[in-house]
């Protein structure tokens with residue numbers, strides 16, 4: 001997992017909880033990297049699971065909720081840090097298919113060792129789009145948070161629901177439609 005994801009995660013903990021919480025979680029985690037991440041470095045994804053588990057211990061917030069909050073935060077970060085991906089795109093249904101077809105393709109060029117998911121979008125049909133997600137990392141709650149972040153960014157009256165389908169790696173289907 002890229003260092004940029006870890007740095008943003010620690011920023012989120014600082015902002016949503018406190019600097020003390022962030023320090024406490026880092027201390028408890030005893031990470032091989034020591035918790036010093038560079039944006040282009042690549043780190044063991046297990047470190048993220050450790051950080052999430054310990055943040056849950058400290059705050060009592062369930063891990064899926066933490067991942068969703070993180071996804072929404074990460075989307076806002078992407079909007080400010082990678083404005084080129086948003087140029088000329090004016091809606092959630094326009095943006096979501098571009099994640100797999102364009103955004104993550106460019107991410108792969110920037111970070112050849114990035115671990116990225118597979119997405120397949122269908123629709124919209126009658127105002128409803130489906131997005132199938134599969135990844136070795138299998139982080140559907142993070143994906144849902146990113147989708148919610150996208151809906152908030154375009155300020156649209158949409159909501160997403162998620163259904164686990166199974167398989168290896170497991171498939172998750174997001175249905176994005178009117179509220």
Ligand code: HEM
Nearest residue numbers: 001002078082099107114115116117135137143146147150
């Ligand atoms: C709704 C929009 C998006 C969704 C649902 C999404 C989904 C995801 C998910 C779930 C991951 C975690 C890795 C995995 O599951 O395999 C990921 C990784 C990543 N995504 Fe996206 N993404 C979105 C938009 C973006 C945008 C706009 C950028 C802008 C650059 C971006 C850049 C990245 C990067 C850098 C990683 C980290 C790869 C790594 O750690 O190796 N994504 N994305």
